[in-house]
Amino acid sequence: MVFEKTVLNKALASAFDIPIEVTYWDGKTEKYGEGDTQVRITFNKKFSFSDLSSMPTLVLAEAYMHEDIEIEGSIQELVASAYRKADSFLTDQSGFGKSMMKLLGNHSQKQSKEDIHSHYDIGNDFYNKWLDKTMTYSCAYFENDQMTLEEAQIAKVHHILDKLDSKAGGRLLDIGCGWGTLIFTAAQEYGLQAVGVTLSEEQYDYVVNKAKELGLEDQVKVYLIDYRDLKDKDFDYVTSVGMFEHVGKENLEMYFQKVYDYLKPNGRALIHGITGQHRGAGVDPFIEKYIFPGGYIPNIAENVEHIMTAKLQLDDLEPLRRHYQKTLEIWNENYLAVFDEVEKEMGRPFARMWTLYLQACAASFEAGNIDVVQYLLTKGASGQGLPMTREYMFKKH
């Protein structure tokens, strides 16, 4: 059934809390909301009602990728505006519920490897174009407004390692080490023996080469394995940054159990990742299909439940929502500066998809329906061996 213009017209009138203008496929333009138009949307074709109402973000994202929709103005502002409206039809993903069910049971080692390969092995060159020099692919930590992204990524790594109150000579495991900045910093500046695991071949090769280049082969080891298969244990410290989003709902309990198992008694962990707000959890269908297959965003309560089941003690919890919004805004700016290059190499739909992803995520943090949280955990009595107050976490570097 064709989505009648009048129905769409009515739905769009209440979908956003900013003034927008929409040009329909018949060439007619409507204005919604009072004041100066902030965003202009052009529909180049008609949409089926059933598609749009069951998975609006997926249908609209695909339409954007293939230029069936054009957006003039900030996509981030448009999406954040829809997220702020509780009754917007654009944020009703209830039709996705059924298809979610089939996703939940599939995080075997083999499937995880394929999922990670599809995202991270797009190529180091691609990420190198728009990440900062440290190739860190997680939320940065902006201690002040003047910090560059690179400085804020390094500040984040320091913040994590400082929170652990690590002592030189200790052993650290980084689960999901990415391109290795945390393990290199742990070795160089904190005197730790650092082990990283990643499922991405591109990241693994990069870390091996960089360890050689930096003369850190004795202090830094990296394994190309699933974190569940690591044989080494008795670590003083475990870190894991931007990783639990990949493990899947059914494996979250095991993930925190593994953190416990890899630690020595009285060892500490710092786990950093994205959480859903208002008990929301899950994954957006567009993100699931095109960006992070197999991804699942738990809410804070779910994580804390698993932390308790694993008998880890929660020492500290810090939400960093605004920091991730800012990180994503800078990534998108960097990305737009190389858009033409990406388009040439990967094609126009891919190039458009990636800016849509970065802006939609920034919007989601902006509107507060997702957050990013650091959990400081101890395998033993809470606070064991830590200073009595939080002041120690804020060192000057």
Ligand SMILES: C[S@@+](CC[C@H](N)C(=O)[O-])C[C@H]1O[C@@H](n2cnc3c(N)ncnc32)[C@H](O)[C@@H]1O
């Ligand atoms: C978002 S990236 C974060 C990388 C890095 N921690 C950072 O902050 O830049 C997620 C990382 O988790 C790794 N990963 C995901 N699932 C994994 C698994 N099952 N076993 C090992 N590593 C995994 C990926 O290979 C990638 O290195």
